[in-house]
Ligand SMILES: CC(=O)[C@@H](O)[C@H](O)COP(=O)(O)O
């Protein structure tokens with residue numbers, strides 16, 4: 001079974017736009033769980049433009065499903081935040097400063113030594129580690145040498161190619177997933193997954209443990225409502 005982790009960054013974006021507490025991020029997280037989501041994902045960024053560091057402390061107290069914190073571990077404040085909150089999973093993303101959103105995976109060959117060190121730090125604290133990678137077999141192979149528990153495949157390229165040629169778009173992900181399986185790495189995926197492209201991805205990528213979805217899911221909820229939207233995403237995963 002593939003778990004659905006709802007990324008609630010966009011709820012925080014909306015809340016922050018007026019400075020108050022509407023929508024209430026905590027309530028939305030709890031409602032996502034009530035409506036069947038098996039996890040909650042947040043991606044605090046240094047400028048706190050959506051998720052604030054305090055949100056992480058507040059969420060940790062109330063969440064019952066899997067808490068996944070994504071972010072840039074080269075920021076000491078991020079490392080401290082994760083170690084203080086001990087989520088079920090931390091996903092390390094190599095964000096550059098000022099990025100609008102995440103747009104690449106780790107170069108696991110170049111940053112192998114750094115990754116080994118930081119991954120061990122989180123694992124010593126009892127936190128499962130996943131690292132964000134592009135669907136390139138060499139990057140998956142080098143990821144395995146870092147000691148990470150899982151990788152998260154960056155799915156933007158799949159999402160943008162899906163409507164043009166879905167067989168071609170998914171091919172590198174299938175190869176990357178096979179390599180991960182062979183090397184004993186758990187497999188997550190995310191970025192720009194949506195109601196159109198999710199089912200085909202889940203059907204064709206072997207060993208997919210978890211997807212984290214935010215932007216499209218929250219946008220769909222404007223039309224369908226949060227409960228129905230989460231139900232629709234779960235349906236795509238449980239084909
Ligand atoms: C790692 C990933 O693909 C997503 O978490 C993405 O980074 C979402 O972040 P934003 O909501 O800031 O775009």
Ligand SMILES: NCC(=O)COP(=O)(O)O
Nearest residue numbers: 007190191192212214215
């Ligand atoms: N890790 C991916 C994620 O959390 C959500 O990405 P998106 O659905 O907002 O593109």
